Amino acid sequence: MNAWRPKLRIPRLDFHARSIEATQYVESPSAQLQEFLVKLGSALLSVGTASTDIQRTLKWVAVALGSPHTALIVFPTIIFVGMPDEKETRFEVAESQGGEVRFDRAARIYTVVDQATAGTITASEGIAAIDAILAAKPRFNRVLRVLGHGLAAAGVGLVLLGADPISMLYAFVLGVLVGVAKLLVRPGTYAAILLPILTAFALALIVFAAARAGFVAEPLQVLVPPLVTLLPGAVLTTGIQELAAGDMVAGSSRLVSGIAQLLFLAFGIIAALTITGVPASIALFSSHPPLGAFQPWLGVLLFSLGLFFYYCGPRRSFYFLTLVLLVAYGGQLLGNALMGSAFSGFFGALALTLVAYLVQSIPGAPPAVVCFLPAFWLLVPGATGLIGLTQSAAGTDIDASTLTALVGSIVSIALGVLSGTALYRQIFRIAPARWRLRLV
Template sequence: MNAWRLRLRIPRLQLHARSIEATQYVESPSAQLQEFLVKLGSALLSIGTAATDIQQTLKRVSIALGSPNAALIVFPTLIFVGLPEEKETRFEVAEPWGGEVRFDRAARVYAVVDRALAGTITAAEGIEAIEAIVAAKPRFRMPLRVLGHGIAAAGVGLVLLGADPLSMLYAFMLGVLVGIAKLLIKPGTYAAILFPILTAFALATIVFAAASQFPHVVAEPLQVLVPPLVTLLPGAVLTTGIQELAAGDMVAGSSRLVSGIAQLLFLAFGIIAALTITGVPASVALFSSHPPLGAFQPWLGVVLFSLGIFFYYCGPRRSLYFLTLVLAVAYGGQILGAVLVGSVFSGFFGAFALTVVAYLVQSVRGAPPAVVCFLPAFWLLVPGATGLIGLTQSAAGTDIDASSLTSLVGSIVAIALGVLSGTALYRQIFRVAPARWGLRLV
């Protein structure tokens, strides 16, 4: 009997670690390189990128365009660029373009970054591209944007507060009013500085007064009040500040953290002031319920929130699908975390999943850069709307949640650790992934 031998050849899986160092494409820097780096850094600051990430990006761009020894210092609103070839160090103050981040602008800024890192754009061309981005009009007109703000308010009410259809309608109408006011107020003025606290006070006064006069119509005031304020919440600022502190950027991290806490306190103060004036009992006005785990309605809210954010912040073409995917992953990760470790640290799982998926999908054609997905996702995660609710309840002296402040701090740290862990994992994926995948280094 002949012995048959079955030989199986299993292909070897060979993982080759790629270098994360930038490639120098230009032998000597052009005269416009310093100006380009300043403008590019200012653009990245204006769209909400962390100072640590901006410094790394500018360093890689300076290497690619011929100046590997550039000296860079980045703060949340200020950037310094010094080149060995230049006698003077340039700096620029960064202010958000047009008052708020626009996703269409963010996508175009990162397209300039990609071209600079690939050496397919000169410094002079980069300056022209940045100036064109600044001058570009919003992708959507004002009526569609304010409609989107209202839809986002209704969606976040359904996701985080389990709002009923009537409360969602009220939140939608108030969200439209807030959206109109945000687009009409000129950035950098005193009106813009006082806008969060005045808006919180005005909306809270209206909602609490309606709740006292018509308790059966406005049964749970926070379902109507908090959703229109969602785009004023500093969830991304707080988390980015902790992330920068963890990365060793003490100045940027601490200043951003203080700014976020102050903004959150201003919003809470406006609500408490309205509560005092209207005389509504805090236990009634500040009571909040949450949708049960496994409910279908919150997922519908995620879709509505994504659609509203897409319209209001002028999302790039075809970015709605990817934005919805990332928001669903973030919310699903948070739900999973709540089951495994409780609500306080559930944000770690949501932020971890959000970070990995956002960085992976940004390389797909038509997908927005990761920073576009981070901003709305942080509003869904604690310390977004739920952080404001807990802080307001504690300031009002209610016994609804005695550990609100502790939970808020724990949630911020958990989300920041989730972002750091997700970024670290993605960098390892980048190192072993084939170059044809086109992953963007972060």
């Protein structure tokens, strides 16, 4: 007799690749579709979404709502929409409504994007929704927002510069002052254009005068953190990302804008340094003391909490924002340990991009764009660039490779974002539909 042999059944892993192309839900476009695309594109521009991502998103919306042959051109401040049945191409200049990006507004805009790509709203309903979002008041009042800006300044000082408790307290106070100035200035005015350089000049005057009187030991620990939300780290990184994606006009214009903003901030600091007469070797010295095991992680939590209040994060978004920031910072530390500082930004950006895209599909989580902006500030290029440019302009004896390292960190972060996006798109293709991942 043959011995009985148990049958071992191995479960079959059957991956079905899903299409990443848009689905058409409406047979023919409505008369308001062109206007809706223009308004939606302008809203996405105003919350800092990359031009290449906006063009892809608007194409999905156009296909879903019945116009697969819509022609789109998106630049960082303007958008053109041409439809086959329309006699003229519409365009709109994007202006940031109410000043800076607000996370609650960005989240609601992306809700409209999800509804439009799913074909669950009409163009006229989308127009009304966008108008209502832009007219809505901030979720938090101004007092809570400026206190949040102070907390963010203290947190980033601890993470990036290893600030001591006294320096963190000074950074918190100056961060509150910067938050007040940013909320009082009306967007689109000359005051708003001059705000970065005037803020850097005023804060540098205060900090350098305090250093001259002996109240501040390392001025950069106090000066740079309050300016962090004025730093163009995200602009520079997005510019490189757009160049890598082939969008030469948008990418180059963002790079020029980001570099100019860094130069303006550095000029304001140098002007204050000249007036106060503090030696550059003292005013611009940065020792970067070694951090303890828990100090930087505490700084990340303070930074996340402060930005949640200042930028009016949606409900429950604080937990997801903190998770993404912790992953970004942890990825950066891991990259630094494995391959050195030149590649640390790549690992941090790759980790934050993948996690941000994955968690945005969880109910209550904010869209990835809400988590990207704070993470770019945390991944160093803006603060490092400001310090390097200021030290170079002042003639301080520093490492000549500082600015080269800045460019390298921006490129590595941009490549990390591109790699993370590509990896997520592959995960989307094979993931079960019940996961309800958001297409990017």
